[in-house]
Amino acid sequence: xxxxxxxxxxxxxxxxxxxxxxxxxxxxxxxxxxxxxxxxxxxxxxxxxxxxxxxxxxxxxxxxxxxxxxxxxxxxxxxxxxxxxxxxxxxxxxxxxxxxxxxxxxxxxxxxxxxxxxxxxxxxxxxxxxxxxxxxxxxxxxxxxxxxxxxxxxxxxxxxxxxxxxxxxxxxxxxxxxxxxxxxxxxxxxxxxxxxxxxxxxxxxxxxxxxxxxxxxxxxxxxxxxxxxxxxxxxxxxxxxxxxxxxxxxxxxxxxxxxxxxxxxxxxxxxxxxxxxxxxxxxxxxxxxxxxxxxxxxxxxxxxxxxxxxxxxxxxxxxxxxxxxxxxxxxxxxxxxxxxxxxxxxxxxxxxxxxxxxxxxxxxxxx
Numbered sequence: 001x002x003x004x005x006x007x008x009x010x011x012x013x014x015x016x017x018x019x020x021x022x023x024x025x026x027x028x029x030x031x032x033x034x035x036x037x038x039x040x041x042x043x044x045x046x047x048x049x050x051x052x053x054x055x056x057x058x059x060x061x062x063x064x065x066x067x068x069x070x071x072x073x074x075x076x077x078x079x080x081x082x083x084x085x086x087x088x089x090x091x092x093x094x095x096x097x098x099x100x101x102x103x104x105x106x107x108x109x110x111x112x113x114x115x116x117x118x119x120x121x122x123x124x125x126x127x128x129x130x131x132x133x134x135x136x137x138x139x140x141x142x143x144x145x146x147x148x149x150x151x152x153x154x155x156x157x158x159x160x161x162x163x164x165x166x167x168x169x170x171x172x173x174x175x176x177x178x179x180x181x182x183x184x185x186x187x188x189x190x191x192x193x194x195x196x197x198x199x200x201x202x203x204x205x206x207x208x209x210x211x212x213x214x215x216x217x218x219x220x221x222x223x224x225x226x227x228x229x230x231x232x233x234x235x236x237x238x239x240x241x242x243x244x245x246x247x248x249x250x251x252x253x254x255x256x257x258x259x260x261x262x263x264x265x266x267x268x269x270x271x272x273x274x275x276x277x278x279x280x281x282x283x284x285x286x287x288x289x290x291x292x293x294x295x296x297x298x299x300x301x302x303x304x305x306x307x308x309x310x311x312x313x314x315x316x317x318x319x320x321x322x323x324x325x326x327x328x329x330x331x332x333x334x335x336x337x338x339x340x341x342x343x344x345x346x347x348x349x350x351x352x353x354x355x356x357x358x359x360x361x362x363x364x365x366x367x
Contacts, residue, residue, distance in 0.1 A: 052214055057204045059214040064222070066111065066164030068345060070352045079361060080339045081300065082307035082346055083332055084269070085325060086113040086250065088170055088227070089314050090160075091120045091145055092152035097314040097322060102160050108329035110340035113250075114160055115170030115227050118199035121154065122172075123147045123207055130195060132173040133188035134180075140173040141180070141229075150207055154215065161217045166342035168250075169226030172196055181233035189233065189240035197223070224344050227251040227311075231271065241266060248347045250309075254284045257296065257306045259361045260350060267347050272309050275299060286311040287321045293328045301337075304364040307346060 051060040073079055085105065092098040098114075105112045122130060124144035131137045145153070161167055171192055175181060184192070200219040204210050225248035228237055234252055241249055248267035255270040262268065273282040274296035277289050285296065285308070293310055300306050312318070312325040333340035341349075350358065 050214075050216070053201070053218055053220075055202050055205045056210070056214050057202050058200070058219055059216055060218045061216045064164060064217065065162055067348075068111075068339065068341065070348050072352050072354060073357050075354075075357060075360075078337070079305045080349075081297075081305050081335075081337050082349070083110075083297065083338060083340045084113065084307060084309045084343055084346055085110055085329055085340060086115060086168075086227070086309070086311045086343065087314050087325075088115045088311065089120070089142075090114040090116060090153065090156070091149055091314070092156045093145070093149045093316075095316045095319075097316070097319070098153065098156045098160075101312075101314060101322065101326075102156060102163065102165065104326045105165065105329060105340075106163055108326075108333045108340065110329050110333045111164040111166070111342050111345060112340070113166040113168050113342040113344070114157075115168050115250075116157065116200070117142075117170040117174065118172035118196040119144060119174070121150055121199050121203045121207070123150050126206055126208075129206055130172060130199075131191075132175060133184050133191050135173065135175060141176065142174045147207075147209075150203075151209060151212065154203065154209075154212060158213075158216050161215070161222070164342075166344045167217070167219070167222060168343060169193070169196055169223055171226065171229055172199070174229045176230035176232055181228050181230060181237070184233050184236060186236045186239045189237045190243065193226075193240055193244055224248065224347065225250060225267075225269075238263060238266060247351075248343055250343055254282075256282070257300050257304075257308065259304065259306050259358060260346075261362065267350060269307075269309060269343055269346070271311060272296070274308075285309055287313070287318065288324070290324050290327050290331070293324070294331070297332060304361060306361075 053059055087101055090098040119140055119142065122144060124146060127138040127144045132139060157167060172195060199206060225246050228251035231251050231253045238249060242264060246266060248269050250269040252268055252270040254273040256273050260267050260269055272285040274285045274292060276283045277291040283292065296308055300308055310325060310328060312321050329340060332338055
């Protein structure tokens, strides 16, 4: 499921760069599970103990709940129509877009990917802890959250994971262009990834919010992929992701719908170019209309069954696009042969397939 040695090395790098406050030797201890403000069936069924990790920020509660079974296709068998809904910047604030999305996905029978940014768990008062590559310490291209937002986001993260959703990496400072991801070296990306691990694995130390329960998952093993801001810097990012033991990258710029392939052992899940509402031209599969997404779905469903990727940014100014994503989930995810999955679940399915069968699917054409 990934290289623990690689993630440990990146974690150590992140600590050396920025998070000197982090305990040098994390302890593991069994303790009664902390009460959740909104108990879930999984939390009640998990038993009376969990393995708390590090400074109490994360925990091992066993395998993630609600994961779909993975079966190998037989030669000639029609594959499922996978639809991946992903959401950037899952910060829970007064607009409640994170919780709204999580509940909408559950109601539609979808499990989705949330691209968590390390900055989502770093309050403005603690901003100095972040040392971005090629920028001053404590700076970012997006605002640092308030204490209350971090607390609310932590609660939503735990509930999302318990519902089967994926918590992936959206990176930290969101720097693009000059001195951003476009210009970062592999060492810069390694620093960004390492600091991101630290901000999740040691959020209690970083925030001082020791009264909150730990997240119900071990981020060190659960994190298996990410998407870079502005889809930049992939050439130097991929070696850093490989070192971390990640299984996929979702940050390459738009490509037409096709069955995914691997680059140096990492699955490539790009944002896609799909037919616009008129069908006359191709547009990027983020922030589009419901009809655009339905056009792309129909093209793939009645063609090669290549996965469809739909991405939405959880931003108050983007609420209309969230409505589109919700409506599309509600429409598509209960259709025959359709599986609305996270990127990690798609990677699980692809890993289980006979390479010859996948090659045959790719040979059928782009859509």
